[in-house]
Amino acid sequence: MMTRQQLVAVGETGTEHAVRLEAATMVYGSGAGRVTALKAVTTGLPRGVLTAVMGPSGSGKSTFLHLAAGLDRPTSGRVLLGGTDLSGLSETKLTELRRDRIGFVFQAYNLIPSLTVADNITLPLRFAGRSAEPAWLMEIASAVGLGGLLGRRPNQLSGGQQQRVAIARALITRPDAVFADEPTGALDTTTAAEVLRLLRELVDTRGQTVVMVTHDPVAASYAHRVLFLADGTIVDELAAPTPDAVAARMTHLGRRA
Numbered sequence: 001m002m003t004r005q006q007l008v009a010v011g012e013t014g015t016e017h018a019v020r021l022e023a024a025t026m027v028y029g030s031g032a033g034r035v036t037a038l039k040a041v042t043t044g045l046p047r048g049v050l051t052a053v054m055g056p057s058g059s060g061k062s063t064f065l066h067l068a069a070g071l072d073r074p075t076s077g078r079v080l081l082g083g084t085d086l087s088g089l090s091e092t093k094l095t096e097l098r099r100d101r102i103g104f105v106f107q108a109y110n111l112i113p114s115l116t117v118a119d120n121i122t123l124p125l126r127f128a129g130r131s132a133e134p135a136w137l138m139e140i141a142s143a144v145g146l147g148g149l150l151g152r153r154p155n156q157l158s159g160g161q162q163q164r165v166a167i168a169r170a171l172i173t174r175p176d177a178v179f180a181d182e183p184t185g186a187l188d189t190t191t192a193a194e195v196l197r198l199l200r201e202l203v204d205t206r207g208q209t210v211v212m213v214t215h216d217p218v219a220a221s222y223a224h225r226v227l228f229l230a231d232g233t234i235v236d237e238l239a240a241p242t243p244d245a246v247a248a249r250m251t252h253l254g255r256r257a
């Protein structure tokens with residue numbers, strides 16, 4: 001068993017990856033409107049690590065997340081999830097894989113207002129035709145601090161609690177990786193810190209793999225490792241980040257742009 005620090009260190013070359021991108025390129029549009037949003041990116045997202053992805057606006061962060069999570073396919077190159085090459089899968093198989101092996105957390109929570117907290121959390125299982133084991137639901141609900149709120153509806157929860165429901169929903173299928181797109185973008189500073197502490201704790205105590213896109217150096221400092229994108233390329237990375245170190249790199253990237 002490797003230590004987490006070793007896992008972070010194998011980011012580029014090791015095999016302990018939840019997700020690997022190999023020369024992944026993404027081109028949108030054609031002719032004069034052609035944009036190469038990601039340029040032959042090769043990197044691994046180590047298991048049991050919280051990775052933050054940062055970069056200036058338009059640098060390719062969302063594109064990176066969409067490819068790594070199997071939401072889009074690269075124009076060229078490969079994306080591997082736990083050894084499965086996503087480019088070889090049919091649309092149906094890819095949809096199943098996203099449903100069963102990947103968790104998503106969005107800035108806007110995306111909960112279903114008419115469903116209880118318990119039913120929102122277990123929705124991905126029901127989509128897969130499976131039912132939730134009550135003990136597993138309770139374990140996940142307690143892990144995210146929602147143990148006593150399972151019967152409520154989303155409009156009876158604070159923003160932070162709603163995001164905890166979304167995190168529990170992302171975890172309920174025991175996914176290989178959870179992808180979070182600006183997960184604290186809609187929260188105040190104190191609530192954001194609580195949600196970020198929770199994400200880090202889920203990685204540290206449960207070995208969950210989490211990949212988070214953020215604009216915020218403070219949010220990125222909760223990660224074990226930060227990848228910096230500029231112009232569709234990974235230009236830098238930082239282990240054990242502090243907010244100041246992340247902000248300094250971002251300023252440097254801003255000057256390059």
Ligand SMILES: Nc1ncnc2c1ncn2[C@@H]1O[C@H](COP(=O)(O)OP(=O)(O)OP(=O)(O)O)[C@@H](O)[C@H]1O
Pocket residue numbers: 028029035036037055056057058059060061062063064
């Ligand atoms: N569907 C699309 N069609 C055409 N161009 C796109 C599309 N999606 C993204 N792009 C372009 O690809 C580049 C990278 O976009 P992307 O959204 O990945 O960047 P980002 O770093 O997430 O930006 P932001 O921080 O502003 O959300 C940008 O130039 C963008 O305009």
